[in-house]
Amino acid sequence: MTFDENSTAQQVFQAFMRFRRLNWLNWNGTGPKPSDVRVLFCIKNHEGDHAMGMKLSEISQCLHVSPPTMTQLIKDLEEKGLVRRTVDHSDRRIIRIRLTAHGEKTVQQARETVAEAFQGLVDFLGEEKSRLFSSLLSEVVEFYTEHQTQLEREDH
Amino acid sequence: MTFDENSTAQQVFQAFMRFRRLNWLNWNGTGPKPSDVRVLFCIKNHEGDHAMGMKLSEISQCLHVSPPTMTQLIKDLEEKGLVRRTVDHSDRRIIRIRLTAHGEKTVQQARETVAEAFQGLVDFLGEEKSRLFSSLLSEVVEFYTEHQTQLEREDH
DNA sequence: TCTATATAATTAGTTAGGCTAACAAAATAT
DNA sequence: ATATTTTGTTAGCCTAACTAATTATATAGA
Numbered sequence: 001m002t003f004d005e006n007s008t009a010q011q012v013f014q015a016f017m018r019f020r021r022l023n024w025l026n027w028n029g030t031g032p033k034p035s036d037v038r039v040l041f042c043i044k045n046h047e048g049d050h051a052m053g054m055k056l057s058e059i060s061q062c063l064h065v066s067p068p069t070m071t072q073l074i075k076d077l078e079e080k081g082l083v084r085r086t087v088d089h090s091d092r093r094i095i096r097i098r099l100t101a102h103g104e105k106t107v108q109q110a111r112e113t114v115a116e117a118f119q120g121l122v123d124f125l126g127e128e129k130s131r132l133f134s135s136l137l138s139e140v141v142e143f144y145t146e147h148q149t150q151l152e153r154e155d156h
Numbered sequence: 157m158t159f160d161e162n163s164t165a166q167q168v169f170q171a172f173m174r175f176r177r178l179n180w181l182n183w184n185g186t187g188p189k190p191s192d193v194r195v196l197f198c199i200k201n202h203e204g205d206h207a208m209g210m211k212l213s214e215i216s217q218c219l220h221v222s223p224p225t226m227t228q229l230i231k232d233l234e235e236k237g238l239v240r241r242t243v244d245h246s247d248r249r250i251i252r253i254r255l256t257a258h259g260e261k262t263v264q265q266a267r268e269t270v271a272e273a274f275q276g277l278v279d280f281l282g283e284e285k286s287r288l289f290s291s292l293l294s295e296v297v298e299f300y301t302e303h304q305t306q307l308e309r310e311d312h
Numbered sequence: 313t314c315t316a317t318a319t320a321a322t323t324a325g326t327t328a329g330g331c332t333a334a335c336a337a338a339a340t341a342t
Numbered sequence: 343a344t345a346t347t348t349t350g351t352t353a354g355c356c357t358a359a360c361t362a363a364t365t366a367t368a369t370a371g372a
Contacts, residue, residue: 008286009274015293016180017194021220022300024172029360035329038173057349064177069330071351093338093349117303118165124299129292130164136281136289137171143280144178147273185331191358213320225359227322249320249367 026117032082037110038063039073040082043099044107053086053096082106182273188238188262193270194219195229196238196263199255209242209252238262 025034032040042062046054054062060070074097077083082103088094099107122130181190188196198218202210210218216226230253233239238259244250255263278286 008283008290009271009278011290012277012286012293013270013274015290015297018297019293022297023304024300033328055349065329066331067350068332068352073329075351091339091349095350114169115165118169120303121168121296121299122165125292125295127164129295130168132288133292133296134164134167134171136285136292137168137175139281139285140277140289141171141174141178143277144180147276148179189357211320221358222360223321224323224361229358231322247320247368251321 024117026113032080032106032110035073036077036080036082037114039070039077040099040103040107040110043083043097043103044111047099050096052088053084053098055088056085056095056097059097077103180273182269188236188266191229192233192236192238193266195226195233196255196259196266199239199253199259200263200267203255206252208244209240209254211244212241212251212253215253233259 025037027034027037039059042059043054046058046062050058056070056074057067059074060067063070065073074083074085074095078085081100084098084100086096086098088096125133181193183190183193195215198215199210202214202218206214212226212230213223215230216223219226221229230239230241230251234241237256240254240256242252242254244252281289
């Protein structure tokens with residue numbers, strides 16, 4: 001079988017295996033968790049077009065997680081004082097999420113940390129390879145997005 | 157800040173964000189879990205140089221997880237009849253792990269599934285790009301391996 | 313030979329990061 | 343007015359790890 005013979009597919013697979021355990025958000029085990037950071041980034045990045053704050057469901061879609069997952073994440077961030085929840089004026093079902101001042105500061109710090117780390121990677125790889133890598137990775141994502149296996153959970 | 161200005165670092169970061177949720181082992185929610193598959197592959201790949209079976213700790217090192225984690229994984233696989241545990245003759249502390257016939261068959265099937273999926277990816281990207289991608293990904297892993305942040309857990 | 317130290321694996325408890333099913337409240341459609 | 347849809351929540355569950363402490367065994371040192 002070609003998978004055994006140091007084929008390209010096998011090489012890519014091995015590269016994936018090595019990649020999967022990387023702590024690429026540079027989390028040190030304290031402070032905002034990686035998932036916190038992703039939520040905060042998402043909110044921050046959409047402040048321009050969501051003056052009233054993003055809907056909870058919009059954030060869940062943005063990060064490709066389910067609404068209940070996002071409910072829990074936002075609850076935790078609210079308890080930490082990083083976000084504020086408000087009910088939308090025109091539709092009381094909708095919960096809008098905004099950063100607090102503390103959240104703004106946390107995002108800023110996280111951004112600097114992440115920017116620094118990724119700049120380090122770009123410096124290591126070089127500009128050209130980094131762009132190439134990013135582009136290839138996007139193609140990989142494209143492939144899997146089109147071929148993603150649907151989870152079949154066992155009946156309960 | 158350059159991270160905001162569609163810089164290369166930001167592009168790589170965004171590519172990572174999109175990549176992280178991919179189900180690249182093509183798990184459909186039933187059958188051996190992704191972690192099971194990785195353990196089985198590890199055992200299978202080392203059968204040549206570990207006639208008596210790999211030590212539990214060797215598998216944990218191979219997959220970069222802690223021994224207690226591997227203890228639990230092996231326990232589960234043993235219960236499922238996929239592996240067999242034996243005490244080493246020359247050192248009774250050592251537990252050696254081998255595939256059962258059922259485990260062999262499961263590995264074979266998993267390999268075929270994974271091989272097919274990765275071949276699909278290689279076909280999609282093309283041979284040259286796939287090799288390039290694999291090589292770049294290995295460089296990325298190299299970077300992070302050298303710059304990995306150590307987790308600082310809070311004192312209990 | 314005996315004691316101290318090191319090693320390999322295990323147990324228990326915990327955390328991070330998800331998911332689904334069911335439900336409640338609100339909005340919209342009929 | 344009732345039925346249906348939408349938005350978010352709650353509860354329970356799963357996967358995939360980690361650490362601290364412990365036990366059994368092997369090795370080192372006196």
